[in-house]
Amino acid sequence: MLNYQAPLDLAFQALADPTRRIMVERLSRGPASVSELARPLDMTLSAVVQHLAVLEASGLVRSQKVGRVRTCRIEPTALHSAERWISERRASWERRLDRLGAFLVETDPTAKPPRRKK
Amino acid sequence: MTVRNTRHATFTIERVYPATPARVFAAWSNKEAKTAWAYCHPEWPVSEHVFEFREGGREHLVTGPAGGTRHVFDAVFHDIVADQRIVFAYDMHLDERRISVSLTTIEFFAVAGGTRLVFTEQGVFLDGYDDIAGREEGTRIGLDNLDRQLRQQRAA
Amino acid sequence: MTERSTKHATFTIERSFAAAPSRVFAAYADVKSKARWFGGPEGWGKSNLKLDFKVGGRESESGGPPGGPVHYYNAIYQDIVPDERIVLTYEMHLDKTRISVSLGTTEFKPAGAGTRLVYTEQAVFLDGHDDAGGREQGFGGLFDQLARFLEMQ
Numbered sequence: 001m002l003n004y005q006a007p008l009d010l011a012f013q014a015l016a017d018p019t020r021r022i023m024v025e026r027l028s029r030g031p032a033s034v035s036e037l038a039r040p041l042d043m044t045l046s047a048v049v050q051h052l053a054v055l056e057a058s059g060l061v062r063s064q065k066v067g068r069v070r071t072c073r074i075e076p077t078a079l080h081s082a083e084r085w086i087s088e089r090r091a092s093w094e095r096r097l098d099r100l101g102a103f104l105v106e107t108d109p110t111a112k113p114p115r116r117k118k
Numbered sequence: 119m120t121v122r123n124t125r126h127a128t129f130t131i132e133r134v135y136p137a138t139p140a141r142v143f144a145a146w147s148n149k150e151a152k153t154a155w156a157y158c159h160p161e162w163p164v165s166e167h168v169f170e171f172r173e174g175g176r177e178h179l180v181t182g183p184a185g186g187t188r189h190v191f192d193a194v195f196h197d198i199v200a201d202q203r204i205v206f207a208y209d210m211h212l213d214e215r216r217i218s219v220s221l222t223t224i225e226f227f228a229v230a231g232g233t234r235l236v237f238t239e240q241g242v243f244l245d246g247y248d249d250i251a252g253r254e255e256g257t258r259i260g261l262d263n264l265d266r267q268l269r270q271q272r273a274a
Numbered sequence: 275m276t277e278r279s280t281k282h283a284t285f286t287i288e289r290s291f292a293a294a295p296s297r298v299f300a301a302y303a304d305v306k307s308k309a310r311w312f313g314g315p316e317g318w319g320k321s322n323l324k325l326d327f328k329v330g331g332r333e334s335e336s337g338g339p340p341g342g343p344v345h346y347y348n349a350i351y352q353d354i355v356p357d358e359r360i361v362l363t364y365e366m367h368l369d370k371t372r373i374s375v376s377l378g379t380t381e382f383k384p385a386g387a388g389t390r391l392v393y394t395e396q397a398v399f400l401d402g403h404d405d406a407g408g409r410e411q412g413f414g415g416l417f418d419q420l421a422r423f424l425e426m427q
Contacts, residue, residue, distance in 0.1 A: 016123065086127045086243060089218070092158050093237060097133050099155040100145055100235075104137040107151075122358055124379055126394050128284060194350065196365055196375045197400065202278050205375050205398060207363040209352055219352045219361050221377040223280055223398050238282055240396035242361060242379050244353065 014058035019043070020051050024074065027061060031073040034063075124242050131237045139226040142233045143201045146224065147171045157181065158189070173198050177208075188213050202226055218243045281404040286394045289417045293424045295382040295389045299357045301423060302380070303327045311423035312416060313337065314345070329354055333362070343368045358382055373403035391417070 014020055023037050038048040052072065055061040063072040135142055145151045149169040168178040177193040193208035209219045220241035227234040291298055301307045305325040313321045318337040325333045333349040349364035360380045366373050376397040383390045393413060
């Protein structure tokens with residue numbers, strides 16, 4: 001049996017949790033160590049580390065340990081693709097509203113026909 | 119196994135058209151007029167289109183690339199104020215899969231020179247929409263890139 | 275002539291219940307169960323809830339304080355995933371006036387042996403009838419009633 005989850009599914013699951021959304025928002029402003037990420041959150045460090053594991057598994061965040069400090073940063077392409085399909089829906093309506101504009105110009109009953117030169 | 123997800127989003131689009139609110143509203147309320155501009159992909163054949171423009175009425179539209187995915191649009195009109203406002207709810211299916219449910223508000227405001235149209239969509243996006251749509255989009259992007267490369271080669 | 279306007283709003287409410295997702299979902303899916311917790315406060319009269327729980331099915335209820343305006347609730351089910359999710363759209367009327375149209379998403383997430391329920395409403399309030407958080411408070415009260423119903427089962 002296939003145990004594959006589409007990348008967007010993982011990203012959405014990761015973002016469905018409010019704590020993880022807070023962490024991702026913080027990282028969108030710049031990289032942070034795990035303890036910096038944990039500071040504003042009202043939970044144990046191990047709970048934070050668990051949330052981080054979900055974010056890394058989803059591809060939204062990656063981290064690197066140098067010495068004793070683990071630094072996390074956002075993966076911009078992954079987050080972008082999670083928003084992409086909503087912006088596609090918006091873009092599709094934008095195109096239609098543009099075509100509405102063209103239709104209204106074409107069907108304007110007050111438009112004078114072009115004058116033909118004799 | 120389908121992974122269940124929901125993602126909520128709201129977006130607003132505005133346009134100003136050089137036409138009266140009555141004309142712009144008519145482009146939404148009249149089936150013939152609507153079909154002249156409202157199809158997402160005008161090049162796709164339309165296999166079904168039901169249009170009942172009244173409160174409680176529905177719209178049902180089935181299109182898609184020939185031999186490809188069926189795109190199904192189903193709407194119910196909730197609130198209609200002539201020349202001023204339309205509120206409808208719609209869902210989208212790709213083949214059998216429901217990918218979104220949305221509440222859409224369209225308002226028509228008279229302004230100098232015509233009509234300001236304000237389009238607001240509040241939607242919930244469901245369950246791995248990327249599988250089918252992402253492939254189509256990916257293919258389209260791929261073809262665009264190929265096209266660009268070929269043009270560059272020809273220009274060189 | 276009525277002054278036309280709209281106000282769009284989104285809110286999310288989360289609640290935890292000790293009951294498993296299938297039990298909480300059942301409280302939504304069965305009309306007899308739902309009538310025991312879904313409705314106006316006491317004093318609004320007996321429940322007249324009608325429910326056809328299937329995609330495309332309709333739900334309705336009405337009520338109000340004695341001598342006051344009647345609140346009408348009319349919903350259409352858009353998406354149902356058993357024990358996991360319900361999406362519906364609904365209208366509210368006060369007497370003959372439509373005051374809002376909403377998209378409501380209810381998710382039933384397993385949390386240990388219990389359920390974390392997440393309700394998201396995206397609403398358009400019509401013609402000045404927005405209520406500065408009254409709708410959200412109303413749902414808070416409904417979830418209190420749901421909690422009491424589940425405890426009593």
